[in-house]
Structure formats: structure tokens, C-alpha cells
Amino acid sequence: MTSLANAVFKRYLAVRPHQAVQARGKKKSSSSFDKFFPQQDNGRKKQWEVLNEDKASWFKRKYAHVHAREQDHTADPYGKRKAHVDKLKEIKVQAKLDQKRHKSKFPNRNIVQKLLNDNPLLEYVYGTNSVYAALLNPGRSSHSRVLYYGSIPAKILQKVNELKIATELVDKHRLNLLTNYGVHNNIALETKPLQPLEIAYLGDVDTTAADLTIHESGFDNEEVVHSLPYSTREDSKGFPLGLYLDEITDPHNIGAIVRSAYFLGADFIVMSRRNCSPLTPVVCKTSSGALELLPIFYVDKPLEFFTKSQEMGGWTFVTSHLADATAEKYTTGKALSVHDLNGMCTKLPVVLVVGSESQGVRTNLKMRSDFFVEIPFAGSGTHERDPDRIVDSLNVSVATALLIDNILACK
Incomplete structure (x- = not known):
């Protein structure tokens, strides 16, 4: 071994x-x-030893809930869970059936009906005053029908009968769709859109006859001259007052301006075709029908319109603006206070130029303006909640109304 x-x-x-x-x-x-x-370290004691508890009982007490989570909850000995799930499914199915039943009340439009309702040659003017004013406006070439719910107001019904316009009783849902859920007052007029005249410049003013000339660019650069009457007031308005709207894209602002201009006594409105909101039914509703009663023109070349109107017709362009560093070079020696506007239409024809709230009037139009005016801030200093003066300007429609009132006032 x-x-x-x-x-x-x-x-x-x-x-x-x-x-x-x-x-x-x-x-x-x-x-x-x-x-x-x-x-x-043999001196370190376990937790169950510190508590003088058995190891098995300590683990059972501390981690029993963890094992409880792993238990099978699918058991439903009395069928309560299944009954609840079936009831929820039944409610969901019933809701879908109710939705289908509601949709079935309104027939779906086929492609032909959709094309008819989306026809660019038709629009739906809505609201009681707007419909009545549209019926009075000769600029509306034709009217198709009047759609209403309930009953037609008496004054509209009388005009409808005179013009022999068809009427159709419909439900509110259809009126909501045709007016894009506007405040239609249960009536809408199917008519052709307005087609304002496109002009080149403003011509001479005849104070004796109380009318002015408007030059339209025709074919082959031939000018067509139109005569437009204007209102006069004793000792306060001997010459016409017009408005020029530059790059105002909100239809509600345009409608409010048209309403204020008509109410305060302005004679006409000129708009840039490319930069302003079109004259939609929303504008007509916001203006409470004044869109149909006040002459409105389009201009395709604003710079040429300013220059030729000043040279050929002697018109004075007063532009609203905010005094800032970028506009100082254009306003030097041309700034007017609001009170300087008083009685201006007793001496010369005036065009008030207003622009959008964000950008104001374009610089190239400011360079061709004769005078500038600003509505001063009249608040009581800087508010403790507004140290940076968040509200530093008026709505364009409100500012326009104040300026028109000052121009036509004679104090």
C-alpha cells in the first residue's frame, strides 16, 4: 500500500x-x-430573530399577499362576473343600434347631392336679417330657394312672394349642415355668391350732386367709369368716406367692420382681393346683413390704386398704425391725433386704411399714405397682473369704428 x-x-x-x-x-x-x-459577521441577526419570531411564520406574514395575487380569480361559482360582462356587452350593442337608428333618419347624400351642395356657384346665406338683406340686394343676381324650419318671418315671406322664390320645409339638422352649424335662426337662402366689382382707382368727387366716380379696368386696358352716390351731413360731412381693408383674414372681423361702417355712415369699402377673407355667409351673418347694403369693391393692384386715387381724384389716405421704431421713418411729419380727424370729411375725400391685428398695414402701403393715426392707450398705468401690458391694442373692428366716428364727428 x-x-x-x-x-x-x-x-x-x-x-x-x-x-x-x-x-x-x-x-x-x-x-x-x-x-x-x-x-x-456572525453577530448580525436576522429579522425574525430580532422579532423573536419563527422563520416560517415571519415569511408567511410578510409575503402571504404576494401568493394571494397569484391565485386564480377566474373562478366564478355564482356566475356574477359573467352576468356583469354580458350586461356590458348588451349595453354596447344597444348603443350601436341606437346610433344606426339615428343615422337612418337622415338619408346619406349620394355623389350628385354632394356636388350640388358643394357647388361653388351657390352659397347659403343664413340668419333672419342676413336673408332679408340678401333679398333686398340687387347685386344678388338670382335666388334658388328658401329653406326654413317652423315658419318664415312675415317680412321675408312677403319678399319671397314678390320675387316668386321657392320655399322648402326642412329639419334643423339639414340647416345645421348647410350653414356649418352657424346661428341660422331656422332659415337659410340658397343664392349665388356676391361678385364685387373690381376697380382700378377712385376718381373725382362732385359735391354738388353728392356722387363720386369709380374707374374699372375693362378689356384692352379700357376704363369703365361708374358713378356712386354718397351720403352727406350738414356741417359734418360734405365729402365721401371710404375704407380700405388690408390683409384682414378673419371673416368675423370683416363682418364687424362692415356693420360698424354701415351704421356710422361710411360710403363704401375697398378690399384687396388676394389678402383678405372672401365675402362668405359668415361675413354676412356677422355684419347682420350690412354686407348686402354697403357698396364693396375689390382691388387687384393696391399700390396703383393708392397712387392713382391720390393723383386723379385727390383722395387722402389716412392709415391706422402702432407707433414703433420700424414705422417712424414713414410717419415723420404725418402723424395725427385722433382729435385731428374731426371734420376731415368736410374738407376733402378720405380713405381710412386698416390692417390686420398682428401685422397691421403693409409697409409699401404705408409709404404711399398721406397721414397716420394711432388710438392711444388710456389705461390707468400698468396693472399689477399685467406688467408687460399684454392687452396693448384694440380689435381691428373696434378701432375702425372709433376712427370712423372721429372722422365724421365735427366738434
Whole structure:
């Protein structure tokens, strides 16, 4: 046995001599085992030992709810869960049936009806005053029919009978669709859109006959002259007053301006064709029908319109603006206060120019203006909640109304 052991050990020495030296008694140096695997602190007690509680009971008390979450909740011994789910499905199915039943009351429009309702040659003027004013406007070449719900107001019915216009009783839903859910007052007029005259410039003013000339660009650059009467007031208005709207894209603002201009006594309105909102039924409704009663013209070349009107007709252009550094070079020596406008129409014909709230009047039009006017801020200093003066201007329709009133006033 001893000889066999010696033979094995010799063989081991031949294969791993360095390990055999350590095995023979050479003191092993301290390895990194103690460094990376320190001995456990036997003085540290477990949590259940601190609480003097059994390990099994401590784990059961602490983690019992975790096992409860894993329990099977699909069991429904009394069928209550299934009954609740079936009831929810039944409610959902019934809601879909009610929606289909509601839609079935209104027949779907086919492609022909859609093209007819989206016809660019037709529009639907809505609202009691707007419909009545449209019936009085000779500029509307033709009317197709009057759609109403309930009954037609007496004054509209009388005019409809005079013009022999067809009427059709419809429901409110159809009126809502035709007017894009506007305040239609249960009546709408199917008619052709307005086609304002496109003019080149304003001509001479005849104060004796109280009319002015408007020059229209015809074919082959031939000018067609139109005569337009204007209103006069004793000691306050001997010359006409017009408005020029530049880049006002909100139809509600345009409608409010038209309403104020008609009410306060302006004679006509000129708009840039390319930069302003078109004269839609929304504008007519916002103006309460004044759109149909006040002459409105389009201009394709605003710069030429300003220059020729000043040279050929002697018109004075007064532009509203905000005093800022970028406009100072155009307003030097031309700035007027609001009170300086009083009685201006007793001396010369005036065109008041107003622009959008964000950008105002364009710079090239400012350069061709005769005077500039600004409505000063009259607030009581800077408010504690508004240190940067957030409200620093008026709505364009309100500002226009104030300026018109000052121009036509004579104090």
C-alpha cells in the first residue's frame, strides 16, 4: 500500500510540481479569497430573530399577499362576473343600434347631392336679417330657394312672394349642415355668391350732386367709369368716406367692420382681393346683413390704386398704425391725433386704411399714405397682473369704428 502511494505521489509531482511543493508543507501565502469573500459577521441577526419570531411564520406574514395575487380569480361559482360582462356587452350593442337608428333618419347624400351642395356657384346665406338683406340686394343676381324650419318671418315671406322664390320645409339638422352649424335662426337662402366689382382707382368727387366716380379696368386696358352716390351731413360731412381693408383674414372681423361702417355712415369699402377673407355667409351673418347694403369693391393692384386715387381724384389716405421704431421713418411729419380727424370729411375725400391685428398695414402701403393715426392707450398705468401690458391694442373692428366716428364727428 505504501509503495503504491509513493508511486502515485511521484506521478503527481511530475504533472503538477508547484502544487506538490505547497502540499509538502510550504506555507501558503494569503490568497485573494479573504479579500473578495470576507467572512460573514456572525453577530448580525436576522429579522425574525430580532422579532423573536419563527422563520416560517415571519415569511408567511410578510409575503402571504404576494401568493394571494397569484391565485386564480377566474373562478366564478355564482356566475356574477359573467352576468356583469354580458350586461356590458348588451349595453354596447344597444348603443350601436341606437346610433344606426339615428343615422337612418337622415338619408346619406349620394355623389350628385354632394356636388350640388358643394357647388361653388351657390352659397347659403343664413340668419333672419342676413336673408332679408340678401333679398333686398340687387347685386344678388338670382335666388334658388328658401329653406326654413317652423315658419318664415312675415317680412321675408312677403319678399319671397314678390320675387316668386321657392320655399322648402326642412329639419334643423339639414340647416345645421348647410350653414356649418352657424346661428341660422331656422332659415337659410340658397343664392349665388356676391361678385364685387373690381376697380382700378377712385376718381373725382362732385359735391354738388353728392356722387363720386369709380374707374374699372375693362378689356384692352379700357376704363369703365361708374358713378356712386354718397351720403352727406350738414356741417359734418360734405365729402365721401371710404375704407380700405388690408390683409384682414378673419371673416368675423370683416363682418364687424362692415356693420360698424354701415351704421356710422361710411360710403363704401375697398378690399384687396388676394389678402383678405372672401365675402362668405359668415361675413354676412356677422355684419347682420350690412354686407348686402354697403357698396364693396375689390382691388387687384393696391399700390396703383393708392397712387392713382391720390393723383386723379385727390383722395387722402389716412392709415391706422402702432407707433414703433420700424414705422417712424414713414410717419415723420404725418402723424395725427385722433382729435385731428374731426371734420376731415368736410374738407376733402378720405380713405381710412386698416390692417390686420398682428401685422397691421403693409409697409409699401404705408409709404404711399398721406397721414397716420394711432388710438392711444388710456389705461390707468400698468396693472399689477399685467406688467408687460399684454392687452396693448384694440380689435381691428373696434378701432375702425372709433376712427370712423372721429372722422365724421365735427366738434
